[in-house]
Amino acid sequence: MKLTNIMIGLFLGVGLISSCQSEIDEAKGYGYLQLSSIDVNKGVETRADITESEAIAVDILDESNAVVQHADDWRNLDDVILPVATYTIKAYSADKNMETQGFDAQPYYAGQKDVVIEANKAKNVNITCKLAQTMVSVNCSETFKSTFAGYTCYIEGADALSIPFVEDEARAAYVKAGQPLTVKVDFGNGKSFSQEITSKAEAAYHYKVNLDITEGNAGFDISVDQTIHQYDVTVKVPTKQESADMVTSDIKNDASKVWGQFAYLSGSCNLAEITSPVQFRYKKKADAEWTTIEAVQEEGTKNYSAKVAPLDFGTEYEYYILCGDKAGETCTFTTESYVEIPNLNFDTWSQNEKDWYPNADASNSYWSTGNEGVTLGGNSNSVGVSDSYSGLAAQLQTVEVTMFVFVKVKAAGNIFIGSYKTNAQDPASSVTFGRDYSGARPTKLSGYFKYQPGATMSDGSVPSEKLEKDECDIYIQLWSGGETIGEGHFITNETVSEYTHFEIPIEYTVTNKRPDKIAIVATSSRYGGYFDGMNVIGQLAIGSTLWVDDFELSYY
Structure with missing residues (x-):
């Protein structure tokens, strides 16, 4: 064709x-x-x-x-x-x-x-x-037909595309180009086999899928003939599909199982007698060698799992469950992609008159501070300094400034991913935390800090108990659809005179969703952001100073 x-x-x-x-x-x-x-x-x-x-x-x-x-x-x-x-x-x-x-x-x-x-x-x-479309057809070898009975093949794609190719279906179908295409064989009784044939179907090409069998693990081979715009895709389906003794769980679309640099493999072993340790084998789809890892049995069940790490970002992997010579079908998953957070080392700063910005363009374009509000009655209190762990660091200081000639306002030093637009009448509404994020979910935020609490605590109704010393706060928060799915804090009131390493494990309360927004925040006074009108009602100490440097996100 x-x-x-x-x-x-x-x-x-x-x-x-x-x-x-x-x-x-x-x-x-x-x-x-x-x-x-x-x-x-x-x-x-x-x-x-x-x-x-x-x-x-x-x-x-x-x-x-x-x-x-x-x-x-x-x-x-x-x-x-x-x-x-x-x-x-x-x-x-x-x-x-x-x-x-x-x-x-x-x-x-x-x-x-x-x-x-x-x-x-x-x-x-x-x-x-x-x-402008893609053509696709499915052919089953005679050995495939004689091995399996009562099957139906499907070509599946984006937006719930599912085209059935019943036995001996010789016609080709047209599908939209640019979408991923998967061949699925439904054997009935809840058993099926799936194999992606392309992650992005090319226009003006014919994908000829040829199904055959193998006694071992699933095989996949593809060749292209540019002269006739044709891909010949050979998929070898394991004959073990006839048995439900070993079942590899498909985790491809389970966000709780697939992360940026690790994944939780899962499957079940229904053998009456298990004579060998149950294991998982996995590899990058593009590689030839498999890695074997012992599986852990869930108590009281025939289910098994294993955490595999470190993995590469945005990479497709294959895996299957194994017990002796019994193997489950081969499944695939793709890890979350890496997206860089700019200026995590705080080496980049720029200035516009009295306002300092932790970005290169003299604006609150990614990282922000409250400097534009503070400089209405004083100088920037969140600045880049050479007193650092390396390069430059962010120095954040709690200050008191005079607004409108006679009104004194307290302001904590801060730096955060988000936006800032001064509202002098309602300072709390000046800050919007977080920016869009489509990268892998981090598991930990680490970095270096120093802290010097101020000498005298101010009165305030937040928190309700009386604080003896001011507290700094460094934290990370991730959202999905407006819901917080992960968060972690580092809080201390201790004087730390030398740059010291900190680590913040991120606790995910929702693991089956991926983030669409992220914020990282550091402030010299933990309760400096609580206002009643223009008045700070959070307890804090003027002069409290936090230095932060060289933040880093970990992913496993």
Whole structure:
């Protein structure tokens, strides 16, 4: 089976009709565009051969992507005079829907090219329309058919795509390009086998899936023939699928099991007699060698699990459960990806007049402080200093500033991931903690600090008990959909004169969700952010100073 290319010839007319030529001569800022022909390349075929009657629509779009000319059939598009500019010519199947998937879908062709219209100049422009979808078919070997009975194969993809290929189904299906595709074999009785065949299906390619059997672990091989745009995908399904003695749990979509640099493998062993230790084997999908790890049995069950670490970020792994010569099916998972948090070492600072910022652009663009509020009545109290563990450090100091000539306001030194916009009438609303985050879930925040509590505690109603000394607070918080899923604090009131290492384990109260927002916060006075109007009601001490440096996130 081959895929069709449709050639559309678009060119600026060489022999322009006299009336149009006259118009061009009078308006030097215009050029002439003429659609001349469609050439169907009969040497390549899709499931349904394309003929000269294939309806191809054409759009001409200007630089703002607005359609300036359209024709449902390119042959009905009159000669076009266009102002000098760059245009995009799009050609596509006029009577088909690219969103339709399955056996009933029709091939959808599309192509485009930019063309520069120049005054009184003729050009030739060719557009190649190619298949915008992916083709996929499934073939089962005779040994597969004789080994397994009563099975159904499915091609699964994004948005709940599931196309059934019953036994001896010879047709190919069209699916949307760009999505992951998985072949699944349902054997009935709750038993099934799955194998991803591509993480991103290519347009204008045919994926021919060939199912065979193996006495060992699942096998997967893929080759490509660029001359006919075809992937030959061979999947070897273990014959052990007939038995439910060893079951590998599919953790691919379980956020509680798959993290950035570790995963919890799980499965069950239903053998009447277990003569060997139950183990898991795992490896990077791209590697050849397996790593074996002992499994731990859950008390009172036939379920087993094992934590594997360290793993690489954003990497696909394979694994299966094993007992003696009995093995479960091979499953896959992909670890969470790493996303860098900028300026964790606090070496980058910039200044705008009296305001200091822990970013390079003299704004609260990622990390923020309350400096813009403090400098209304004093100087920045959260600054970068050379008194550091390495490079620069953040020095955060609790101060008292005079606002509006006569109003004295206490302000804790702070640095945090989030945004700050001064609201002098309601200081508590000036701060918004956290920024969008799509990276792996960290398990620990560590770094270095010094702390000097201030000499005299102020009165305040928060907390309710009387504090003898001020307290600093360093913490991390992660959210998902507005819900806190993980958090950890480091709090002390001790005087620490030399840079000292700290570690904050992150406790996840929700493990089956991945974060969409993160905040890291450090403050010289733990209760400095509690306000009643403009008045700080948190107990604190003027002069309390916290130095922090070289923060680091760990992931296992």
